[in-house]
Amino acid sequence: MTRTLTATVRPPDDAFPIRIDWKSGVTLSIDAIADHGSNVKKGGVLVRFDGRELEQKLAETTQAMSMADLAVAQAQEELAPLEETTRHKLEVSRRSAQVAKEDHAQFHAVQRKAREEQVAQQWERANQSLANQQEELRQLRKMYEADDLTEETEEIILSRQEYMVAAAQHELRMATLERDHTLATLLPREAAALAERERDTADALRAAESAMPLTLNKKRLELEGLRIQAAKAKQTLADLEHDHARLVVHAPADGILLHGAVEHGRWVPAAKPLTTRDPVTPHRAFATFVPSASPPVLAAALDEASARALSPDATGMAVFAGREDLDIRVKSGSPAATTLPDGTSLVTLAASWPQGWQPVIGSTAEVHLVVWHADDSLVVPTHALQPGPRGWSVEVKLADRGSARREVTRGRVSGSQTQILSGLEPGQVVIAPNPGG
Template identity: 40%
Template sequence: MRYLSLLLATPLCAGDLTVKPEPFRIQHSFDAAVLPAEAPGLTLRPESWKTYTIESIADHGSSVKKGDVLIAFEREAYDRKLIDQTRAIAAAELALATQELNFAKLKEEVALQLAAAQQAKQVADENLDYFVKIGRPAAEQGLVQDLKESEFRLAAAKEELKQLKQMYDADDLTEETEEIILERQQFSVASAEFSLARVKRAIDSKRTFGLPREHEQLKKAAAEAAIALAKAEKNLPRSVQTAELELEGAREGLKRQKLELERLKKDGALLTWNAPADGLFVHGSLEDGRWQLGDLAKVLKVGASVPLERSIAALVPAGAAPSLTAWVSPAVARTLAPEAAVSLTIPGHESIQLSGKIGTISAQPSIESMHSVTLTTEWPADLPALWTSPIKCSVVAYEKADALQVPTNALQLGADGAWTVEVKLADGKTERRTVTRGRVSNKSTEILSGLEPGQVVVTPGE
């Protein structure tokens, strides 16, 4: 009371504010969009076909009946693709059948080739073994025998010639027949001598070149057969494995082609969008409490290609219940509470006052740093909902009948983190007082503690 009595005796200066209990209110005004609670939209999410060019489209805001064509897309290129894909699959099936037959025959051929390589290796090994153990010794023996036979024939021919000469020399006269016989025998001896010399040369050649070369050829054949078998044992199964992998690849490729065809056929249903019910057809998208058209206005026309993975149009069913959605700043969102009363005003129908309540408030802001807020109300039955049109909303977020409050710019934050105001004393001097802030509304701040009614706060000039 000492401060109060002193202040009463001290004149106030311009900019001073005497603190007293006054009504304090935080009120927000924002727009909400009138949207249908449900509105089936068209979002093209094709699995295969990616080109959707508008052939016809109903006007924005037009009333339609169930089954009416809302958007039709050109399908000539799609039909050609469908035919090409069907033909490609038929050709791939024929090629796969041939490949499967070739694979079956390849396994048979590989088995035969491997058996032939094994047999060739066995024959080469047997030939070499036989030559070493039997063939070469027998050939050596044959050479010795040939030499003996040639020597024996020469010796026999010489002995016979000798006997003939002794027999004919006993006669005083040599008859003409005897001379012929002697000449013949002499030729036989010469022929036997020549034959012996030829046999000796043949034996020497056989021993020096023939048998060693034959041995080397047999060893080479055996080595080559072993190499061929080793390669066959490795490469022939690999050829089967490679062919099998190629066959599996062809099967998988055909499977993918068929899957692609099924996807393509499924995408054909997107080429025409019929109205699922009676209602109002709108261009753009009704998403997250907003009607969005933007750049879609440029492509929602005949001859234009529409974007994929994005809602491009919607149907508002006849009799759809209206839903109100607003977008507010984080500062406003933090002051709102579910079930809080809201006053609604329809532009052009200001005489109709609607009341509603706050429904839900999104916990996280959107990428535009705004929170979505839904509102509930009883829409007048005789008033058509003007879809996507704004409606004015007013809500009292906080109210107190006897709050102490000061201009927000009179508060100062100290280095210790405490808020202070400058209070005028009776002697005209001032001092800073620590206060506890409450809520903030426009340019006023509620003071919860630190000030008493009747105290004068120094406020900065405008």
């Protein structure tokens, strides 16, 4: 069973595709590139990209990276004391609120009553002192009135006692004023002040417990954001440095540079020779380097039937128009596991190229492949086979010149002939109907 295919010469599998595998996303163009089909020695320049924009961005990113690191360091320096002061301020607020609450409760439970008792006791003492002084003055007067004459000493004693009475009266008035002022003004005022202090410190504590953690978390988030920005700047810098190291592509071995690439197993030449300032599409090969030691291969697209029929290591011949005299033997590999967008399957053919001759990449050849072969096979015309309830059958000629149908097992089909695996013997005559009816 043979198939005739049109195959295209393409670079070998170990050819080196040249593409921009940039990480930075900077748009680059070609600064210099070897001519299409030119020989390049190992280490020679295949292509050089214009790196001015990339180098400018590299410098800017290096500066941005330094600023990002400084911002992170500054934020860390600010965060550490803020965490400490926040903790301290919250403790102070809680302690102030607790003290104010305890003072207010202590005032109503103990101090107010004690103060009331204190001023009452002071008033009672002043009142009692006045009564005592008045009684003593009365007794002195009573005693001295019994004498007809009042001596000078007695007058002095009476005068002194009258002063003591006046002083006691003054002390009583002061005690009365102090008592009334304390009960009517000072104690209510202190009670209100303590209540306000308890309320204010409680409000301040609630505000601190709400605002201070938010401020601290905001600072932490700002630091985390700065760290993320620094990490992004670091990654951007690494990407730019990665790309900067690839601005010049050198030949890994002796070989030739071709403007074009292998896509889906097929050679796709460049629309025009690449030159300076030509833009290139990232992550897509635009040129191919072929090592001198690697011979080109043939690639052919098979239709569905041919792909199924092709056996691995099928052999055949390749014929190039104008060089039909060359004996070029080929061997196929297995068809690709997936089909191309047009529904065909690609197969690569290894060729034994004549000494001193190789085809041009992109040229085509007619390939004749023996996709299947079996010695001593019985074959019949394909149109002699007819399907039936029990399978395939053919009509054979009998010795008495009659005919009969024989069930057969069908094998491979090649054009107008079909292999018969069982059901017929060599020498039997098969009656085939006229294909035209």
